[in-house]
Amino acid sequence: xxxxxxxxxxxxxxxxxxxxxxxxxxxxxxxxxxxxxxxxxxxxxxxxxxxxxxxxxxxxxxxxxxxxxxxxxxxxxxxxxxxxxxxxxxxxxxxxxxxxxxxxxxxxxxxxxxxxxxxxxxxxxxxxxxxxxxxxxxxxxxxxxxxxxxxxxxxxxxxxxxxxxxxxxxxxxxxxxxxxxxxxxxxxxxxxxxxxxxxxxxxxxxxxxxxxxxxxxxxxxxxxxxxxxxxxxxxxxxxxxxxxxxxxxxxxxxxxxxxxxxxxxxxxxxxxxxxxxxxxxxxxxxxxxxxxxxxxxxxxxxxxxxxxxxxxxxxxxxxxxxxxxxxxxxxxxxxxxxxxxxxxxxxxxxxxxxxxxxxxxxxxxxxxxxxxxxxxxxxxxxxxxxxxxxxxxxxxxxxxxxxxxxxxxxxxxxxxxxxxxxxxxxxxxxxxxxxxxxxxxxxxxxxxxxxxxxxxxxxxxxxxxxxxxxxxxxxxxxxxxxxxxxxxxxxxxx
Ligand code: F6P
Numbered sequence: 319x320x321x322x323x324x325x326x327x328x329x330x331x332x333x334x335x336x337x338x339x340x341x342x343x344x345x346x347x348x349x350x351x352x353x354x355x356x357x358x359x360x361x362x363x364x365x366x367x368x369x370x371x372x373x374x375x376x377x378x379x380x381x382x383x384x385x386x387x388x389x390x391x392x393x394x395x396x397x398x399x400x401x402x403x404x405x406x407x408x409x410x411x412x413x414x415x416x417x418x419x420x421x422x423x424x425x426x427x428x429x430x431x432x433x434x435x436x437x438x439x440x441x442x443x444x445x446x447x448x449x450x451x452x453x454x455x456x457x458x459x460x461x462x463x464x465x466x467x468x469x470x471x472x473x474x475x476x477x478x479x480x481x482x483x484x485x486x487x488x489x490x491x492x493x494x495x496x497x498x499x500x501x502x503x504x505x506x507x508x509x510x511x512x513x514x515x516x517x518x519x520x521x522x523x524x525x526x527x528x529x530x531x532x533x534x535x536x537x538x539x540x541x542x543x544x545x546x547x548x549x550x551x552x553x554x555x556x557x558x559x560x561x562x563x564x565x566x567x568x569x570x571x572x573x574x575x576x577x578x579x580x581x582x583x584x585x586x587x588x589x590x591x592x593x594x595x596x597x598x599x600x601x602x603x604x605x606x607x608x609x610x611x612x613x614x615x616x617x618x619x620x621x622x623x624x625x626x627x628x629x630x631x632x633x634x635x636x637x638x639x640x641x642x643x644x645x646x647x648x649x650x651x652x653x654x655x656x657x658x659x660x661x662x663x664x665x666x667x668x669x670x671x672x673x674x675x676x677x678x679x680x681x682x683x684x685x686x687x688x689x690x691x692x693x694x695x696x697x698x699x700x701x702x703x704x705x706x707x708x709x710x711x712x713x714x715x716x717x718x719x720x721x722x723x724x725x726x727x728x729x730x731x732x733x734x735x736x737x738x739x740x741x742x743x744x745x746x747x748x749x750x751x752x753x754x755x756x757x758x759x760x761x762x763x764x765x766x767x768x769x770x771x772x773x774x775x776x777x778x779x780x781x782x783x784x785x786x787x788x789x790x791x792x793x794x795x796x797x798x799x800x801x802x803x804x805x806x807x808x809x810x811x812x
Pocket of ligand 1: 342343362476500501647648710
């Protein structure tokens with residue numbers, strides 16, 4: 319992202335105050351390779367997007383130091399970044415095995431992740447994990463309070479920090495606190511299974527501004543507050559919650575991508591033919607699926623639909639290839655391990671049933687592709703299959719659209735992905751739970767005329783370009799500034 323596109327109001331506000339970002343993943347990691355310390359930038363549009371803003375504000379970014387040499391470069395965890403032109407501080411939190419077990423693998427990813435995605439079966443809200451989650455949230459909050467000075471804008475990212483805002487609020491009552499919740503918020507009758515429901519809402523209501531991707535998640539959140547927090551007054555029309563003398567504003571701003579940069583990457587020529595040859599991507603027509611291997615993404619459901627498609631459309635054998643690019647994720651959790659086995663078995667089955675000596679219907683790429691290869695794959699894929707069972711947004715859908723510089727691909731998009739609210743009208747909508755209808759949707763997408771494909775894609779490209787990462791950031795930060803508590807800010811918290 320280029321900060322020249324931030325609004326004048328945001329630029330002015332940020333030049334006069336410190337921005338403190340709090341996230342689980344860090345923007346730079348130090349690792350040891352062959353005796354040398356190297357720096358890498360973990361993939362992820364958001365970290366890449368916030369980084370230039372941090373460089374401009376000279377703020378502090380607080381995150382888990384997960385690089386194996388992170389604490390070799392700075393024992394206290396504080397390091398100036400970017401490494402080649404240091405302009406802000408990355409303050410790393412060192413988490414022990416037990417911390418990770420309870421906070422990351424436990425409460426964040428076995429309680430909150432499935433709960434917020436409305437998947438009750440794998441939910442495990444273990445009180446012991448919650449205590450570790452609370453302790454880690456407290457440590458992040460302490461790091462915030464240590465950094466914060468008068469007027470700091472503190473911006474929490476995601477579901478790893480449901481309690482930290484309350485801890486910060488206790489120490490710094492006048493701080494301006496904002497949080498972006500990157501995953502869905504469930505309905506009240508799903509949320510009520512959580513024994514820590516009230517404690518989490520108490521933590522989140524310490525924010526001045528709480529942002530979700532869609533209006534539906536905002537509605538769900540307000541409903542949960544109304545049902546769970548006895549002393550809260552919910553104003554659904556104004557989308558605010560009042561408690562005592564404090565107000566939390568709740569808004570929907572759908573996360574966008576850096577469309578300009580995506581287009582640039584997709585424009586690089588000569589990458590696709592090498593990639594196709596290296597992985598044996600045969601067939602004239604290509605469909606892609608790009609995901610972390612997560613049970614919310616609907617990957618086995620997608621493979622089932624592809625299998626049905628080949629059963630019913632044998633003429634496409636040898637012509638149509640599906641490329642599954644899925645990197646392993648959270649593998650220490652049993653439900654993820656089980657998913658990986660299901661995906662392996664399903665791919666083998668389809669390739670055995672329909673593959674020929676020269677052609678495989680499903681090509682899997684398990685490694686994380688370098689950016690220029692990933693964007694070449696996006697550009698040259700005739701179809702993108704985004705079949706999430708539930709997804710906060712799904713940036714793959716937006717990245718595919720922005721990469722379609724030739725303008726003729728078709729996005730098949732689950733109605734249960736947050737991106738559907740913006741792109742659904744011009745996508746081929748799918749319900750990943752209905753194998754037959756999903757297979758027919760693939761067939762329909764392949765038979766759309768060139769004019770119709772181009773018209774749909776042009777409309778989607780307009781949306782993705784107009785409401786991009788920069789526009790989203792302006793909305794979040796301007797709204798945060800509007801939420802500034804109107805009282806004396808003369809107390810320093812440093
Ligand atoms: O979608 C929520 C999210 O936290 C994203 O922001 C992030 O890209 C993804 O999950 C990665 O998860 P993890 O950090 O657990 O690998």
